[in-house]
Amino acid sequence: MGATEAQTPYLAAYFLNPKVQAGHRLADAPEGAAHQTTDPATLDKGKELFAENCAACHSSKAPPLPASIDLNACNGSGYLDCWNEYWRWAQTPDFKSQMVEIVKAPDFLDGNYLSTDMRVPVTLLETNACSPLATNAIAGNVWDNFSSQSYKDLPSVGEIRVRDPFNGKEKKFKMPAGGRGYTRVPSLIALWSTAPYLVNNSVGPFTGDPSVAGRMKAFDASIEQMLWPERRMRDSEFGKGGVFLIDRTTVSSYLIVPGGFLPDGLRALIDPLSRWLPSIFGEGELRIGPIPKGTPVNLLSNTELYKDDVTLAENLPRYAELISLLKTALKDLKSLPANAGDEEAKKAFANLAMPLLDLSKCPDFEVNRGHYFGTGKVAGTTALTDDDKKALIEFLKTF
Ligand code: HEC
Structure with a gap:
């Protein structure tokens, strides 16, 4: 038994x-x-x-x-x-x-x-x-x-x-x-x-x-x-416009995804990517940031890295989109001085924010x-x- x-x-x-x-x-x-x-x-x-x-x-x-x-x-x-x-x-x-x-x-x-x-x-x-x-x-x-x-x-x-x-x-x-x-x-x-x-x-x-x-x-x-x-x-x-609570980051942050959690199609790309783009693909991990204070948390936590209901081949264009998104993000974020303030980080992050919203699995942010x-x-x-x-x-x- x-x-x-x-x-x-x-x-x-x-x-x-x-x-x-x-x-x-x-x-x-x-x-x-x-x-x-x-x-x-x-x-x-x-x-x-x-x-x-x-x-x-x-x-x-x-x-x-x-x-x-x-x-x-x-x-x-x-x-x-x-x-x-x-x-x-x-x-x-x-x-x-x-x-x-x-x-x-x-x-x-x-x-x-x-x-x-x-x-x-x-x-x-x-x-x-x-x-x-x-x-x-x-x-x-x-x-x-x-x-x-x-x-x-x-x-x-x-x-x-x-x-x-x-x-x-x-x-x-x-x-x-x-x-x-x-x-x-x-x-x-x-x-x-x-x-x-x-x-x-x-x-x-x-x-x-x-x-x-x-x-x-x-x-x-x-x-x-x-x-x-x-x-x-x-x-x-x-809130003054009637919007209920949206969970937002309270400090400038980084999103780190260990390679093992990335879908196969993306993981295969880490190696070449970490050669080309070492600052976002560090030691076999995906690292995006600095994400400015005030960014909606669900924007990052609900990113749909791959569609659940389609094949790998059908997902490939999505990966391509994600890669180009990351390249843009890298360019913008890399241009930030080491002591960048929130306003500067916000501007650099803006190019990533909209596409992330499109890739979100749940673009609903009001929690309560x-x-x-x-x-x-x-x-x-x-x-x-x-x-x-x-x-x-x-x-x-x-x-
Ligand atoms: C049409 C169906 C429906 C009606 C009518 C309804 N509820 Fe609910 N209620 C739900 C559902 C579904 C949830 C779970 C929602 C969620 O958690 O997102 C819920 C959740 C709740 C909760 C939270 C429970 C918990 O443990 O988190 C309370 C309290 C509650 N209802 C009270 C009421 C009261 C009081 C009324 C009448 C004024 C009412 N409900 C009418 C469907 C209904």
């Missing part, structure tokens, strides 16, 4: 332990009760608002699906149509009144995973697209065998709007088909303890304090930012955008009042 197999019963026993299964309620935590209201009217209001605005995605207890949604047609290429139909139904008085009953039932939280586990198109979420754009599980990639055929058959969610990090302007980006473009709904169990929020932990502060009080401090600030997006952090350069449910920014929904939001938050604390 393998080690993993031998340990499996312990893992099963852990998950079957009633203490683990019950979740960790704030009310049961030391001093937890001090952070919660017991006012029944407030909690009742919170339940209604949760039922009408959140439960379509964040509850595993739900009304029966209407006959117009044929689950047999929903897998793979038919998924988006089914999702849209489901989302339309979730806005109807029929769905909402049934859901209110379910949420108000005294056993609503018992055995509720607080998620539907559905894939939500990022066009509806408007969240940062880089996680839904991840390529690991698509056909022909490293986790190909761990993802389903129905995932690989998913249609494109359509176009999203992204901000250009160099001028703050909005542009469109077409999301690919083949699995990317969706985010599954996370569970909200013990939400009080898990701030900051969203898949990239970008909404709310990280306090680094695991005490109940420390977690509640992070919860309060994070859930406020979720429901009042105008309280979220803004970009240091274009989206998930506007309850704010009225989602088509077909209405904004909650400040008092409504506060009542909803009180109910969320009981999860």
